[in-house]
Every structure is written in structure tokens, then in C-alpha cells.
Amino acid sequence: MTNHGVNRESFGARIWRRTLQGVGVKLGLAWVGLLVFVAVFAPFLANSMPLLMSKDGVISAPVLHYLNIEDVWVLSSFFLALAVFRLRISTVRRILLFLLGSAVVAVCANLWVKPPVLVIYDDFRIPAYTEVNWRIMPPVPYAPTDYLRDLGSKGLEAPFQSEGHLHLMGTEENGADVLSRMIHAARIALSIGLIASGIALTIGVVVGGLMGYFSGIVDMLGMRLVEIFEDIPTLFLLLTFVAFFGRSLYMMMVIIGVTSWSGYARFVRTEFLKLRKQDYVQAAVASGLPLSSILFRHMLPNGVAPLLVSVSFGIAGAILAEATLSFLGLGVVDAPSWGQMLDQAVKSSTFNWWMAVFPGGAIFMTVFAYNLIGESFRDAIDPKLSGQSEAKP
Amino acid sequence: MLTYLLRRLLLMIPTLLGITLIVFTVMAMSPGGISAQTLVGGMDMKPEERLALLNYYNKRYGLDKPAPVQYLHWLNNVSPIGFIADEQGNYTRFSLSKGMDLGTSFQYGRPVADILAERIPITLLLNLITIPVTYLLAIWVGMKSASERGGVFDVGMGMSMLALWSIPTMLAGVLLLGFFANVQHFQWFPTAGIGSREAQDMPFLPHWQETGFVRGFLLDRIWHLALPVLCLSYGGFAALAKLTRTSILENLNSDYARTARAKGVAEHDVLWRHVFRNSLLPLITISAGLLPSLLAGSLIVENIFSINGMGQLAVEAVKGRDRELVLSITWISGFLTLIGYLLADFCYTLADPRVSYD
Secondary structure, eight states: OOOOHHHHHHHOHHHHHHHSSSSHHHHHHHHHHHHHHHHHHHHHHHHOOSSSSTTTEEEEEEHHHTTHHHHHHHHHHHHHHHHHHHHOOOHHHHHHHHHHHHHHHHHHHHHHOOOOOOGOOOOOOOOOOOHHSSSEOOOOOTTTTOOOOGOOOOHHHHHHTTTSOTTTTTTTTTTTHHHHHHHHHHHHHHHHHHHHHHHHHHHHHHHHHHHHHHOOOHHHHHHHOOOOOOOOHHHHHHHHHHHHOOOOOHHHHHHHHHHHHHHHHHHHHHHHHHHSSHHHHHHHHHHTHHHHHHIIIIIHHHHHHHHHHHHHHHHHHHHHHHHHHHHOOOOOSOOOOHHHHHHHHHHSSSSOHHHHHHHHHHHHHHHHHHHHHHHHHHHHOOOOHHHHHOOOO | HHHHHHHHHHHHHHHHHHHHHHHHHHHHSOOOOOHHHHHHTTOOOHHHHHHHHHHHHHHOTTTSSSSHHHHHHHHHHHHHEEEEEETTEEEEEEESSOOOOBBBBBBTTTTTHHHHHHHHHHHHHHHHHHHHHHHHHEEEEEEHHHHHTTHHHHHHHHHHHHHHSSOHHHHHHHHHHHHHBBBTTTTOOOOSSSSSSGGGSSSSSEEEEEEEEOOOHHHHHEEEEEHHHHHHHHHHHHHHHHHHHHHHHHTTSHHHHHHHHHOHHHHHHHHIIHHHHHHHHHHHHHHHHHHHHHHHHHHHHHHHHHHHSSHHHHHHHTTTTOOEEEEEHHHHHHHHHHHHHHHHHHHHHHHHOOOOOO
């Protein structure tokens, strides 16, 4: 008997199911998941102070004492995100609730968290911290800015080569542990990727949506703007922005976002040009709904699927852009980032493979992971390919 | 055709204006901005010398004027037609043949046009070697994997091309330089530049002399360019190979290919004469976007391999806040990109007689 069952699966659910079929995308998601874990729990994974120690019957957690505002904010936002994800409300509400919650947390953290201004890592290796009943150290017992001066570190030691202390990925020129720096830099890579492409997506959707909806003169002017942004080599524009506007992390997120929206705008425009004469849009216009409601509540959900592809490629691009800027010496100054570590490897007088291979490998893996995810999204969405896969059961 | 060409060239003007306007706005709005004070600052000079230099910069670039006036001033200097200033700096006469003046670089103290004339050919050389290498390899690999669809080569290629595409240029460059141009490992290639000093005096082709083998100018160039070109080409190669594969697969089972096979045309001819020609169009489309990415790529590659091309100049200019240089580099690379699009559109007509622009 032929199967006459109606497929009640929604479009979004079908795309998710198809996307998750491949092996590559699972590997990609696993790597991104690992990165998120590492980024959120960085202070507990790589730090110089004990996680938990017991001295004369008093149990204390020195690492909690030294958490800074950013650490607290990232940790609580992470748990907030987990909690919000469990609530049974619509996705838009979830996102709004999460943004509101993390803003509140940020304000609270700024008010109440007062970490010690000066951290002297040598202190954690004096008897006050070492002669204890028992203590639990982080898996990587070195902070990213711990240069191990008291241990007589000469800097630049290959993996497993140093005497007395273990460095899985060696040390850099000043003696800091490479793995520890990489763990803390995962934060920069992830946040740059997400926030920069979030900004680009917002600008792209608004500009592209207006262009597609109004067409005519708005479309023509908008397309010229898109062309201008496409024709400037993005890296030149980024360089100019960064060199002239200072180098804070947040500035870089905004700048990468502002320079990479043109692709999204093109996508949304073509989708909206297709949708604007459809009956349900006309009905929404006829019922006198406000413009924002027509654009974002009625049209956008129907044109959003192809965007997923470019968003995942866009995240990869943003991470690469940050790494490139840092590599060219225009990145964030005060915190380690993967690109900056690669730059260090080049600038040092001798070539030390561990300083290049590990951070560079991390950039590669992350970019590769996002590209794999994007690729499988494309395969899932592309009607041509999906037709083939349905035909061959 | 001529009207089409003319229209496209005229349409470039607003785009180029927009590009320079954006970059100029970024520079003008930046904290500190660009003023004569920031340029003069830091030098060890007597007060009156400092004042004289300040006045010179203000007069030469109009740095004491509001930003929109400065932009118009710069635009007038750069455009081939415009107003001519007299000795007092007043614009009196309109001229159609005044020529372009790209200005003088702040940090080099030389005309921007001279600096660019030295640097652009080097970057173009890099890119013009890279593009054919990329295309030939990519077409070969894409063709092979499409014709052996599902085979070991095809499956292996699918994943490894995506991986190759994801390798950051910086990582590849640093590793190549570190392992193959380094006394610690293998010193097979030179570390910097695009030619050695002594090769300037060598004859063009390699030959034997009484002193031994002389590598000649050509071989020396190739030896120097091997790593940078490798570094610049692998990313584009991976993307193009994937694209070639999909586009050939689309055409391989089409009606006209089946007809050709039914008529008894050899499989080789079906592939190269019929299918290949029809699969070229997406490759040409991509080639237009290839040039901007190559320009950006050469920015990184030139910095890693210390090649004095436009990419390195761009980084230096931006770091030194050299307004004239930054503006010129931006609009010239934008111009090259637009020319790339135009050339791609022309290649359509060559590849596909159905396309015409009349």
C-alpha cells in the first residue's frame, strides 16, 4: 500500500533533522560545544590558584575570590541561557528574556564584584597555598598572564621539555603557558564570532528588508550602498576602522559587524522581493499593520532559512577577521587572542612550532567547524539537493 | 557593446566616490582625527620650525578646514578634471586637463603616485601568477572528481577541500615560512622579498658558467615566489574545485550530454567540448569575486613573506595614519575590483555566445 500520510513536520524541524544527519556537522557542533564549555569555565580550567583547598580544617576556594567581572558575567549568562532554553515560550521571547537577564547580571556584576586589583601569581606558590592538607588545582595550573618568574622560567620551552612543571603545549617567550592562553582566548574568538555576525545580521536584515519591501528608489539606493561596501576590500576597511578607532574588543565586534553586512542584505532583499506580492503580505498590509510587524513578524520568518547558511559562514569569517587583525598587530592589546599568539610566533627571533601550530590549529578547527555546519545547512535547505535525497530512500 | 562599456565605466564613478567618502568619514570621525598637530607631534624641532611645518601641512592638505571641505579639496586634487588653484590657494579656473594628483604621503614624504607605481606591479604579479595556477588545478581536480562521482577521489576531495578552504592564510604562511625557509628546519626557500639582490645582474634564463650553475633572473623569481603563491592560491583552489565539481555534475546528466553520447561522441569529448563549456559560467562569476579576496589575501601574505607590495603598504599606511596613502590605496583597490567584475562580464560573452550586452 502506498503511504498517503501527510507530513506534519514543520519546515524548521525538517531542516534541523536534515542538517543533523551528516557526520561532519556533528563534529562541527561538538567542537563548538567544546569551545563554549572551555570559554565559559576558563578560570576554572586554567588558573594559578587552587580551585579548592583545605588548610587546618578550613575549606576555601581561592579561585572564586579572584573571579573578575567578566568571568562572573559569562558564567551567570551561561546558566541563564540554559535556564531560559528550558522555558516553554517562543524563541523571540527567549532571546529577549536572555538579553534582559544578562544585562541585569552585567549591571549587578559591575556593582558587586570587586576582585583584587593586583594578582601576584608567585604568592600561590608560597607555603600559604602549598602546605595544605589537600587541594584541587585546575587541570592547567597556570594563569594566562602567569610568567612563572619565581620558578626561574627562561621562557620558550617546547611541550613536555620544561623541568619541574608540565606544559602540554609549551610556553611562549615570556614564560606563560600556551595552552592556558589558548583556553582564555577561546572567549574572544567565540564572542567575536557571535556578536559581530549578530550585528552584521541585524544591519543586513533591516537594510535588505527595507530594500526588498519597498523596491523602487529605496532598492536602487540601497543596492548602491551594498555595492560600495562589497567593492572595498573588507580587510582594508577593517584595518582603517581599527587603526583609527582604537582596539578594544567591543570596538572590534562592532567594526567587524559594520563591515560585513552586505551579503546578508543581498540575501534578505532577494527573499523579500519574492515575498512582497504574496497574499499573506498583502493581507497584512491591508489590515493596517505597522511596517515593523509586516517586515519582521510576517515576512522575516518565511525568508530566514537561507540566512542560516550565510550566518554560519559569516561567523567563521568574523573569527578569521579578528585573527587576521590581531595577526597584523591591530588586535586587542591586553588579552591574548589566537591571532595575536600566531603573531607572537612570527615576531620571535627563532621559529618555535608549538607557538604557531596550536593557536593556528585552533583557528582552523573553529573556522572548519562553522564551515561544516554552514555546508550541511545549505545541503538541507537547497531544494535541488533535497529533491535528490528524497528520491533515493 | 561600446555604449555598454561606457555605461559601466560611468557607473563606476558613484561607487568609487562612495568608497572614498566612507573611508574619509572613518578617518575624519576617528578620535584625534587627522590634524597638523598629530602629524607634527613627536618630532624634535624648534617652535618656529614646528609652526612652519604646521602651516605647511595646513596649506598643503587644508587640515585646518572642516572635514567636508577637506574631502572636496582632496577630491578636486585627485579627479582628472577640476579646479586649478592659484598661488593664494583660491580656486579660480576650471580645467578639463589638469591631471590627477594623488598627493604626498605624510610618512614617506614622497608623491603617492610614485610609491604606488613601485608597489602595485608587485602585488599584481603575485595575483596574476596565482589566478591561472588556481584555475588550472581546480578545473582538473573538479573534473576528475565529478567524472568519478562517489569514488574514493571524489569522497576524499569533498571533505579535504572544505578543510583546505578553512585553513587560515596566516597559519599556512607562518608554517611554510617556519619549516621550509628556516635554518632550524629546511632552508629550501628564501625568507623574504621577491628577488635577491644579485639576481638583478644575472641573465634571464638559467645556464652553466665556469663558476658553476647560475640560476638566472627567472628561476630566482620563481624560487622566491613559490611559497607566497602557494599560500595565496590554496584557498581559492579549494573553493573553485568544489564549484567546478557541482557545476559539472549539473551538466553531466543533461539532455545534450546524453544526446552527444548517443551519437557516439567519445566520453572525453563529451566532457571537455560539451559539458565543460557549459559549466564555465559559475566559474567566471566566481572569478569576479576572486580578485578582492586575492587582494586581501596578498595583504596577509605580503606581510608574512616581507614582500614590498600594496598589501604591506596598506598596513603601513593605516598604522601610520597616512591619509593620502590610505585613500588612494582604497580607491585603487576598489577600482581594480570593479574592473574585475567588468572583465568577468566580458568573459561571459566569450564563453557563452547566448550572452550579449546590446
